[in-house]
Amino acid sequence: MTAVSDVSPEPIVYLNGELVPLSEARVPVLDRGFIFGDGIYEVAPLYAHAGGRSAFRLAQHLARLARSVGKIGIANPFDDAGWRDLIDRVVAANQTHGGLRADQDALAYIQVTRGVAKRGHAFPAGIQPTVFVMVTPLHLPDAAQGVHCVSAEDRRWLNCDIKSVSLLGNVLMAQYAAENDAFETIQFRDGVLTEGSSSNVWMVKGGVLYAPPRSHKILEGIRYGLIEELTAECGIRFEAREITEAELRAADEIIVSSATKEVLPVTRLDGQPVGAGKPGAVFAALYAAYQRAKAKQAQEAQTAQQAQQGVENESRERLTV
Ligand code: PMP
Numbered sequence: 001m002t003a004v005s006d007v008s009p010e011p012i013v014y015l016n017g018e019l020v021p022l023s024e025a026r027v028p029v030l031d032r033g034f035i036f037g038d039g040i041y042e043v044a045p046l047y048a049h050a051g052g053r054s055a056f057r058l059a060q061h062l063a064r065l066a067r068s069v070g071k072i073g074i075a076n077p078f079d080d081a082g083w084r085d086l087i088d089r090v091v092a093a094n095q096t097h098g099g100l101r102a103d104q105d106a107l108a109y110i111q112v113t114r115g116v117a118k119r120g121h122a123f124p125a126g127i128q129p130t131v132f133v134m135v136t137p138l139h140l141p142d143a144a145q146g147v148h149c150v151s152a153e154d155r156r157w158l159n160c161d162i163k164s165v166s167l168l169g170n171v172l173m174a175q176y177a178a179e180n181d182a183f184e185t186i187q188f189r190d191g192v193l194t195e196g197s198s199s200n201v202w203m204v205k206g207g208v209l210y211a212p213p214r215s216h217k218i219l220e221g222i223r224y225g226l227i228e229e230l231t232a233e234c235g236i237r238f239e240a241r242e243i244t245e246a247e248l249r250a251a252d253e254i255i256v257s258s259a260t261k262e263v264l265p266v267t268r269l270d271g272q273p274v275g276a277g278k279p280g281a282v283f284a285a286l287y288a289a290y291q292r293a294k295a296k297q298a299q300e301a302q303t304a305q306q307a308q309q310g311v312e313n314e315s316r317e318r319l320t321v
Contacts (some may be wrong), residue, residue: 009099014086014133019093022134031130032114036121037166039113039130040068043259044222045138046091046106047294053091053102054301056294058084060222065110068163073123074114077131083110090135098135105138107260111165138260143287146267146279147183147256151245152176154187154194154217161216173197184256186248186269193243194218196256202227203243204253204275204282213240223257230289236282253280263287 010021032038044061046053055061062080069076078086087108094100111132117124141147156169173185174197184196193212195201200221203210209231214220231238248254252275254266263286265279 009097011100011134011136012090012093012098013135014090014131016128016131019089025132027113027130027132028116030119031116033111033130033165035119037164037168038072039111039165040065040072040074040163041112041165042068042108042110042163044087044108044110045259046087046108046135047298048101048103048105049298049302051302052305053106054298055084055087055108056297057222057226058087060225064163064220064222065112069112069129071159071162072114072164074112074129077112077129086133087135090133094135100135100137105140106135107138109134109136113165141261141264143262143264144279146265146274146277148181148268149184149186149196149254149256149266149270150177150180150182151186151188151270154189156187158216160194160218161214161220163219170197183264184266186254186256186266188245188248189217191245193245193248196258199256199258199261200224201248202255202257203248203251204255204280205247205251207282208237208239209255209282209286210243211238211240212243221257222259223263226290226293227257227263227286230286230293234285234289236285251275253282255283255286262290 010023012019013022013025015025027034042061042065044058045056047056062083066076091106095102100106113130114123115127115129117127152173173187177183177185177197184199186196186201187194193201195212195218200211200218200223211224212218214224228238249269254269254274255263256266257263263283265283266274267277267279268274
């Protein structure tokens with residue numbers, strides 16, 4: 001068995017005010033995240049590029065984090081600037097001591113639980129949330145290869161819009177995919193498409209991109225709004241509406257999206273080819289547009305860094321004259 005501490009050098013993580021090696025990060029067993037799954041999380045990509053690293057759509061990830069804590073009655077432990085600063089600190093610690101290379105894409109994992117208290121279901125008064133931040137290398141899958149998916153009935157609770165750490169329903173669906181040599185399980189609730197175990201699902205029919213509407217039945221991925229924007233840029237018609245199981249099975253293309261997958265074409269569903277059984281034209285256009293969006297954000301981050309550097313150099317020069 002591989003212990004977390006066997007990973008060398010060990011990642012450095014943030015837990016409740018301290019930066020520590022992963023194997024030394026400890027939470028008490030009465031943490032409500034452990035006892036009740038009473039907490040939320042967020043996962044944001046941090047792409048490496050010439051001259052640095054920049055978070056992709058971090059403002060949207062932090063807004064979703066704020067919504068998630070708000071929906072379960074936890075006071076957000078940090079404002080956006082505080083979260084950004086914290087992520088920067090964890091990245092810097094891992095580039096110095098934790099084995100993260102400057103040229104490696106990474107993922108920021110943030111978890112907030114209600115905190116530690118004597119066991120009892122209702123919210124205890126006056127406890128501090130537990131805050132955990134981890135940054136690990138991101139290895140994107142090969143988008144040129146289509147993935148195979150299976151399908152199942154969505155039996156999760158009806159607050160799927162909260163990015164809760166209570167992920168048992170999603171875990172069971174991911175395991176179902178793994179046992180069937182599939183990449184992902186696509187779920188239907190009462191004959192209508194919801195989402196994957198850890199991704200949003202998109203359907204292409206007649207050149208139109210369809211997605212299940214934003215609702216409590218799905219987690220609104222940060223790629224949801226992004227893909228909507230990219231369709232406009234690419235001149236692809238987009239429509240959010242209910243998609244039946246029969247429609248999905250007759251799709252020209254199916255696409256899954258998430259922070260760790262970006263966009264991926266589904267070429268087989270339950271053993272049957274999707275459309276022509278190979279990545280389609282709408283996928284290709286969205287994939288290219290996604291890469292352009294990453295490049296644009298990296299360029300903007302670099303320009304901002306250079307401007308900041310310029311201001312710092314100028315004030316240093318002023319101090320030395
Ligand atoms: N739905 C579920 C259930 C997920 O776990 C994820 C991944 N976080 C998504 C959708 C996609 O969200 P995002 O694009 O923000 O990664």
